[in-house]
Amino acid sequence: MSDNLSYVQISSSVNPSFWNKLSELKLNVYKLDESKHSIWGYHTIINSTSCPITLMEVDSTSFNREFTAHNQYLPFHGWILNTNTIEQFKECDKVELINSEGHKLYQHIINEDVFKDTSLLNRFFILSFADLKKFHYYYWFSFPVPRHVVVEKIDACDLENVFSPEEVETLHSAYKNLDCTQRSYFIVKKESGKMLEICTLAFQLKSITLEDKDNYYFVFHNISNDKNAVGSPFRNYVAFLLYYCDFLQNKIVNFISFNLSRTGSQVTCRKSIVYKLKLPMKTKDFYTSWVGWEKNERDKMGPKLANMKNTLDPSVIAENAVDLNLKLMKWNLLPSIDLDNIKKTKCLLLGAGTLGCSVARTLLGWGVRDITFVDNSTVSFSNPVRQSLFTYQDSVDMKSKSKAAADNLKNIFPGVNSVGHQLTIPMPGHSVGESLLEQTKESVKKLTQLIKDHDAIFLLLDSRESRWLPTLIGNVENKVTDGFIIKTGS
Structure with missing residues (x-):
């Protein structure tokens, strides 16, 4: 008997340096500007047995113009909207916001941007309000995914049950040689009597047909530490595949949940899992209805609060507070000062x-x-x-x-x-x-x-x-x- 594939919601992890940088930008760059600003997040690719939670992290480097490539991290593309008042933060239409972010992702799909950078399928958004006088930061993360992507799990087995040890090693070596923009999602071609081929989506996807689909394995870097579930961005991958391979609707397709693990000093992908999944039929609102707001500490839908008053340097707090009062007067009363x-x-x-x-x-x-x-x-x-x-x-x-x-x-x-x-x-x-x-x-x-x-x-x-x-x-x-x-x- 088959079951629906389980998804694990991503949890946000905010380094205190992120709030320091946001405060600096709010005072000196953003000021009263309430437009969205692009940021980066990252996920550590080597699964940790000590941390069962699927984490996406942000820190002060998240505001850099370019993601600092690192072999240990998968990039997440994000935006932050920092409101000027707590009332504006509360009154923001959360459904409209996440649908808007989902629409941006859909535009990346149809404009073929994802072929150039597959990590565009890993997206997040932060709605925030920074009370700089009290050093209280209200925030709410969302990780937009299409609502109606329901995938049926037909079968699942270990990678080594399908691929030989040599092929597993070939897969891992080829993965390490991929550009960081192509590591999140790629394709493995396995034909009888032929060497394993590892291809980028841009190189191979459009040449796949219904007749030869069983020779292909669609690989995704599973950010979940749960062996029985996959990270929620997988739904974006399915939405992308069905846009370019419409014939895969309601068909059983091969996937590889790519997982890196450490044994001593050695990193391997042997704990990866091969899935046979039945993809859904596309509905009329398949690309227009999105979900993904993160739950708070009480496991309810709502924002979180970061109280940084006791963790920031008191001398920095004093200096920023003095500057804040003056800049508020400047913005509202004396713009020319x-x-x-x-x-x-x-x-x-x-x-x-x-x-x-x-x-x-x-x-x-x-x-x-x-x-x-x-x-x-x-x-x-x-x-x-x-x-x-x-x-x-x-x-x-x-x-x-x-x-x-x-x-x-x-x-x-x-x-x-x-x-x-x-x-x-x-x-x-x-x-x-x-x-x-x-x-x-x-x-x-x-x-x-x-x-x-x-x-x-x-x-x-x-x-x-x-x-x-x-x-x-x-x-x-x-x-x-x-x-x-x-x-x-x-």
Whole structure:
């Protein structure tokens, strides 16, 4: 008694580097774009006894333009659609999406693209939403296959029951010589008294007739680790064969489920299985109705959630979060703003008091990464309640205000490059005694060099006199110089 051939649904495996790369592309390339983007997946071709699940994996290299050929992997062609909101993710028409992907596969079949690259029959699609503030990634994989491909299993036996040991070795050697684009699906021709022939689909398929079909074995790389079932992409192979060999409808056809296994250091294909399968009749919606959405962890139809908050580098999280807020403002409010230029601007803050602390925090919020403080005093007990970069312990330790401000700014955001210099700025009208002359000269020299080394100078000092010299040097060096003053009373 014959039974229908069993299929094993592919399970997705997402490397954390995939989400890192998606986040980077969302911020810097995709932005608000919701179009589909091509990606790659891969399956390890050597069956593992320790992993009974059929895995298709993606990682950071999945976004490369070309698949990195590797003898250990079979490529999967895929697309990702990353929505901008969770509402859009939920409202996407899943039936329309998978039928659309199935139609693309059908176009590859009728346009003969599959002859050039048989791995086009191995397809997947990801619908996703990346909540970059929380580092939550909602995603749903689909592996589109035609709904109505029901194949009847007539017989199944080990490869060595049909082929001699020499022929098995010939098959394995020929497989290794195939181009990676032809390894997923190919043809074996076996005629009595003749040597075994291994052919690509492009070379042999169209010459097969109903009369000589029994001399041919249609080979597929079985991605299933279950000996009693085949991977779901086999249905795409059947749909492809019936398109070009219409006469195979309702006929018994030879197939080889090609399986590589490792025994010690040796890799063989001896555990491959030969099937006699009765192919279905094509219905009117044979190429228009598709299925293949992956089930979630609860074994129900629905998306999965990858919470990456605890696995990503905290400093990377902080930096991306700062950039995200700024880019959201840019996209929605100020498209012309040059955030990269702001980020690269080196800012010199003369004064680390109430104004200096507030300006530093504001610059940090705008993505500035280089902030230098200059001040000549220490933290007093009255400072922490008014000046946001100081603590009570700073006043107890009598820390230099410039150095304490720089250190505490790094505690707020580790990605900032912040340093402090304790320096007294000479003022007009304030005489300099003989004992302070050399020190004053050194102060002027150091102040001049600091202004030269920075792009924007903020004058956050207590008086007009203290701002005079930095303003003069800033004008001479053609630097952006900005001053602030707090005026009280009348």
